[in-house]
Amino acid sequence: MFKRLLAISLILALVLTNFSRFFIYAGFNLNRKYIATTLCENRDKPEMHCNGQCYLMKKLKQATQKEQSQSRENQKNLFQEALLVQQTTYILPVKVLKSVRVAELGITLPQRAATIFHPPRA
Numbered sequence: 001m002f003k004r005l006l007a008i009s010l011i012l013a014l015v016l017t018n019f020s021r022f023f024i025y026a027g028f029n030l031n032r033k034y035i036a037t038t039l040c041e042n043r044d045k046p047e048m049h050c051n052g053q054c055y056l057m058k059k060l061k062q063a064t065q066k067e068q069s070q071s072r073e074n075q076k077n078l079f080q081e082a083l084l085v086q087q088t089t090y091i092l093p094v095k096v097l098k099s100v101r102v103a104e105l106g107i108t109l110p111q112r113a114a115t116i117f118h119p120p121r122a
Helices: 002-018 020-030 032-039 053-094
Strands: none
Touching: 002 020, 020 032, 020 053, 032 053
16 A cells, blocks of 8 residues: 555656646646736736736746756766765775684585596496
């Protein structure tokens, strides 16, 4: 149950980030009258027939810049992880393992084989 809920929420998060422009357009169309009367930069110049298009373009530009900055951050993080992986692979072989003598384990190994193994003849 928990895994299914987590999977659905992660899928939703991925889908919603890809449709950010859709949400900007939908919000603009739903609130067009309010944006044109209060938020528009050209509301004092009705001859331009802007009707809030300037506000829409500004929001789309902000969304694009945000996506670009996030992609740059992701690239930086990937680069740092690659350096970190190289560093850890370099450090791991240097680690010294504790050596244990066979006599301490209580196992006796034969000094030499009693007979030489010969494969069966066909």
